[in-house]
Amino acid sequence: MVEQFNEIYRRHPRYYGESVPVGFRQFLSGRALELWNCLDLGAGQGRYALHLARAGARVRAVDFSPVAMAQLALDAEAEDLQLTTEVADLCRYDFPVGEYDLIVGATVLDHLHDPCIQGVAAAVVGALKPGGTMYCEVFTTDDPGCSCLSEQVASETAGPVLHYFAAGELRRLFQGLETLVYHEGGKHDKAHGRPHWHGLALMIGVKGGAE
Numbered sequence: 001m002v003e004q005f006n007e008i009y010r011r012h013p014r015y016y017g018e019s020v021p022v023g024f025r026q027f028l029s030g031r032a033l034e035l036w037n038c039l040d041l042g043a044g045q046g047r048y049a050l051h052l053a054r055a056g057a058r059v060r061a062v063d064f065s066p067v068a069m070a071q072l073a074l075d076a077e078a079e080d081l082q083l084t085t086e087v088a089d090l091c092r093y094d095f096p097v098g099e100y101d102l103i104v105g106a107t108v109l110d111h112l113h114d115p116c117i118q119g120v121a122a123a124v125v126g127a128l129k130p131g132g133t134m135y136c137e138v139f140t141t142d143d144p145g146c147s148c149l150s151e152q153v154a155s156e157t158a159g160p161v162l163h164y165f166a167a168g169e170l171r172r173l174f175q176g177l178e179t180l181v182y183h184e185g186g187k188h189d190k191a192h193g194r195p196h197w198h199g200l201a202l203m204i205g206v207k208g209g210a211e
Contacts, residue, residue: 042108046072130209142199177205
């Protein structure tokens, strides 16, 4: 799987585009990001990490692709951003405790084996500060990549997806967080490959305990 993404990133410096979802921008609007310490898991070429760092946040981006992390490190250096990169397997990643104001996991949990997902989810909650926020998006069982019988066009990178989330599964996985946003639906994606459709679940959750 790593080599597949390495090759994609070598050929396409901005494979998934540069923009982040409107909902992500709206969530951040009006917040003092220059005070935030953020973690972007499965960051890829870093569109979320760059967006946060350009807004003044301190960001650590983690991905298993050394090609993506090298590209992102060069982008961060060129713009003199507070952004560091780390090549790591999330199933073996040493999450710090209570360190982050925001953790982003955009279509990364679905690329993990089932036994690993629960552990990573628990580690994400533990790594948030009290009052910290998780922004997580996953592919659902409504995604065309989940069924070879689907009449919809699946993404050309559907192969590495190891787990498609059932209805409500993402929310149950993070039931220890207070839910700010939870949504399941679909969207058309024209950012890479042939235009295709995705089934997605989005959760924005907050860790309790803030003063």
